[in-house]
Amino acid sequence: MVLNDNRRIIAVADPVALAKAAAERLLARIANNSDRVAICLTGGSSPKQLYELLGHEPYRGQVPWDRVHWFIGDERFVPTTDSRNNMRMARQAFLSRCAPLVNIHPMATGAADPVEAAHRYEAELKSFYGADSLDPARPLFDAVLMGVGPDGHTASLFPGYPALAETERWVVGVPRAHVEPLVPRVTLTLPVLASCHEMLFEVGGADKRAILTRVLAGEDLPAGRAVSAGETTWLVDRAALPENYRGR
Numbered sequence: 637m638v639l640n641d642n643r644r645i646i647a648v649a650d651p652v653a654l655a656k657a658a659a660e661r662l663l664a665r666i667a668n669n670s671d672r673v674a675i676c677l678t679g680g681s682s683p684k685q686l687y688e689l690l691g692h693e694p695y696r697g698q699v700p701w702d703r704v705h706w707f708i709g710d711e712r713f714v715p716t717t718d719s720r721n722n723m724r725m726a727r728q729a730f731l732s733r734c735a736p737l738v739n740i741h742p743m744a745t746g747a748a749d750p751v752e753a754a755h756r757y758e759a760e761l762k763s764f765y766g767a768d769s770l771d772p773a774r775p776l777f778d779a780v781l782m783g784v785g786p787d788g789h790t791a792s793l794f795p796g797y798p799a800l801a802e803t804e805r806w807v808v809g810v811p812r813a814h815v816e817p818l819v820p821r822v823t824l825t826l827p828v829l830a831s832c833h834e835m836l837f838e839v840g841g842a843d844k845r846a847i848l849t850r851v852l853a854g855e856d857l858p859a860g861r862a863v864s865a866g867e868t869t870w871l872v873d874r875a876a877l878p879e880n881y882r883g884r
């Protein structure tokens with residue numbers, strides 16, 4: 637189903653189908669690029685199953701690990717040993733076993749504060765990209781994974797926060813989160829997340845249905861503002877699918 641703003645919604649049966657569909661789309665994006673690939677991962681619980689799939693056959697053998705680079709769209713400002721650290725979760729689920737260390741790009745949560753960590757990550761992204769400004773004809777990422785929180789946040793872009801309006805900085809520090817875990821965050825900004833061939837939201841479970849209904853109804857929420865310069869795909873399982881999208 638294609639919304640009139642070019643976002644596409646793909647409905648699947650359940651969480652297993654959701655993770656499989658996400659893995660297939662990610663692999664297709666990787667296969668489309670015979671050069672160096674950049675994937676921006678996300679945190680939270682939604683992508684965990686996808687990460688585990690990527691680390692196992694038949695998916696693992698289809699990833700050219702040597703030329704795929706893994707970034708993170710937002711991070712909780714906690715040590716890398718803390719179970720709330722997003723990149724730690726991705727490492728445990730698949731990266732540590734599969735990806736060369738030099739291809740894993742975590743945020744520096746050991747920096748003095750989230751602003752310093754944001755500056756460092758911005759410098760790392762610019763150096764990887766090879767330029768200080770984004771060229772719409774040459775997206776930074778092949779794919780950007782996203783989730784949606786109960787308040788409509790995505791990455792660590794919370795409703796009403798100044799980070800949402802940022803157009804210059806690539807990465808910003810967020811002193812206070814709006815939802816659990818209530819720790820400072822570091823997040824990529826909307827224009828940088830948009831610089832991708834495909835933005836892929838994974839939304840599963842009945843708990844997500846209320847917020848997804850609001851986002852798809854066009855309410856001004858961060859997850860609704862997050863749109864790729866390329867394709868934006870919302871992968872949604874049956875339990876999360878809003879009432880008015882059922883049976884379409």
Ligand code: 6PG
Pocket residue numbers: 678679680681682683710711712722782783784785786789790791792
């Ligand atoms: C984070 C995330 C965040 C997440 C949503 C959904 O660090 O918390 O990156 O944006 O994607 O909060 O989280 P769940 O998948 O846990 O519902």
